[in-house]
Amino acid sequence: MKGIKIHKPTQGQRWVVADVHANLKTLQYLVEKKLRLRLEDQLFLLGDYLNRGPDSKGVIDYLIELQDDDFQLYPLRGNHEQMLLDSHEKAKNYSEEELRLPSIQRGRGLKDAKRQLYPKYLNFLGSLPYYYELDEFYLVHAGFNFTVKNPLSDLDAMLWTRDFTERFIPEKINYKRVIYGHTTTPLSAIKEAVTNKAQAIPLDNGCYKHSLDEYGHLCAFNLDTWELVCQKNLDKGSDAQ
Ligand SMILES: [Mn+2]
Incomplete structure (x- = not known):
């Protein structure tokens, strides 16, 4: 499935969270303590759940647990999932010999000895869409390619576009606002885009870059109130797996 249209819930809030990158404690604290996610809310995730932080599998x-508990979770595909x-x-x-090479042994607890994803994870990752279309927003991991006739046809661009900004969106195109992650963006620039109601809003503050000024938060954006809630990194570890 390339993209999916999601309509606004009749009640509840709509939150978007960008690149989690294996920072489980930070994600849990943000979702449970700060957003206080309820079953009637919708939670969109912009992809890149894995790597860089300490607990990819966690x-x-x-995320699978939230889905199993009937939370309205809408996860996207990022380049790390791809x-x-x-x-x-x-x-x-x-x-057999190749399977022993260090370069392909990084399964992060998601793969078996033959470097195959366990079915549970293959199902989850394999069914992740490339974008969501909402009533007034597009949500995507990295950005869209506006140099092609149909930006919704370039799936690679959705995973890999670097340094996407609203300048990439031609003025004459009447496009819904784009919320995206993938390119780590200083907190002040994220806040500025939200305040200015920019045509494209970056949300990835590089949660794993916890030792740098202006970075190291996991941010959630409320699609209805435009509130931005940012949680400082609580994980701090690096990916040792
Ligand atoms: Mn990415």
Whole structure:
């Protein structure tokens, strides 16, 4: 499934959270203590749940758990999920010897000894869409390619576009606002985009960059009130798996 249209709930809030990057404690604190997510709310996630932080598997397990508990979770595909899916496909053709190479042993608890994703994770990751279209927003991991006739046809651009900004969106195009992650953006620039109601709003504050000024928060954006809630990194570790 490339993209999915999601309509506004009759009650409840709509939140978007950008690149979690394996920072489980930060995500849980943001969702449970700050947003106080309820069953009638919608929670959109912009992809990149894995790598860089300490607990990739924990984050995926948590998202699956929220879905199992009937929370309205709308996760997108990021380039890190795509890379993991690609490595799963590639590993099907590896020999025993190749499977022992250090370069392909990074399963992060999501893969078996043959470097194949466990079915539970393959199902979750394989079904992630590339974008969501809401009544007044597009949500995407990295951005859209406006140099092609139909920006919604370039899936690679949705995962990999670097440094997307509202300048990428031609003025004559009447496009819904775009909320995106992928490119780490200083907190002041995120706040400025929200205040200015920019045509494209970056939301990835590089949660894993917890030692840098202006970075190191996991941010949630309220699609109805335009409130921005940012939680400082509570995980601090690096990905050792
Ligand atoms: Mn990314």
